[in-house]
Amino acid sequence: HEVVTLWYRPPDVLLGSTDYTTSLDLWGVGCIFIEMVTGTPAFPGVRDVNDQLDKVFKVVGTPTEDSYPGVSLLPQYRPHRLVLYRARRLSTAFPKLLDIQNAEAMATTFLQVLPSRRISCDTALRHKYFGDLPQLTFNMNPERSIFSIASIRSATELNNSAPTNHQHPSRDRIRRNN
Numbered sequence: 001h002e003v004v005t006l007w008y009r010p011p012d013v014l015l016g017s018t019d020y021t022t023s024l025d026l027w028g029v030g031c032i033f034i035e036m037v038t039g040t041p042a043f044p045g046v047r048d049v050n051d052q053l054d055k056v057f058k059v060v061g062t063p064t065e066d067s068y069p070g071v072s073l074l075p076q077y078r079p080h081r082l083v084l085y086r087a088r089r090l091s092t093a094f095p096k097l098l099d100i101q102n103a104e105a106m107a108t109t110f111l112q113v114l115p116s117r118r119i120s121c122d123t124a125l126r127h128k129y130f131g132d133l134p135q136l137t138f139n140m141n142p143e144r145s146i147f148s149i150a151s152i153r154s155a156t157e158l159n160n161s162a163p164t165n166h167q168h169p170s171r172d173r174i175r176r177n178n
C-alpha cells in the first residue's frame with residue numbers, strides 16, 4: 001500500500017488494492033501534470049490516508065458501487081469514514097488548467113477513480129493535448145533528446161511574451177495583462 005508517495009497514490013491503492021498495474025503510475029502522471037501546470041501539488045494530504053482520500057474525493061468524487069463496481073470489496077473501504085462528494089470538473093479545483101489548450105481534458109483522462117478508465121500510455125501520447133507536436137516526436141529513438149528536433153524548443157513560463165505550443169495565446173495575453 002506504500003508503493004507510491006502518498007500525494008501521488010491513486011484512490012484504489014489508498015483503499016487497499018494491491019492490483020498494481022500501469023494505471024497506478026498513470027494516476028501519478030496526472031497528479032504531476034497538474035502540479036506542473038499549477039505550480040502546486042494536486043492532492044497534498046497532510047495527516048494520513050483518510051485525509052488524502054478526502055482531498056482526492058473532493059475533486060473527483062467519492063466512489064460508490066454504481067461508479068466503481070467492487071469498491072466496497074477493497075480492504076480499506078470504510079464508507080462511514082468517507083464524505084460523499086460529487087465529481088466536478090478539474091478546472092473548478094485547478095483553474096490554471098484552462099490556461100493551456102486541452103490540459104483539462106488531458107488531466108481528466110489520467111485522474112479517473114476507476115483504474116480501468118484511466119488512459120493508457122499509448123493513448124495519452126495520441127491525445128489532442130500533444131496534437132501540435134511534429135510527427136517525428138512520436139517515432140524517435142528513446143535515447144535521442146526531444147530537443148534534437150529543430151521545431152521543438154524549451155517552453156517559456158506562462159508570463160513571458162511568447163506562448164508555447166500548448167498555450168492558448170488569447171488566454172495567455174489575458175494572464176500577462178493582469
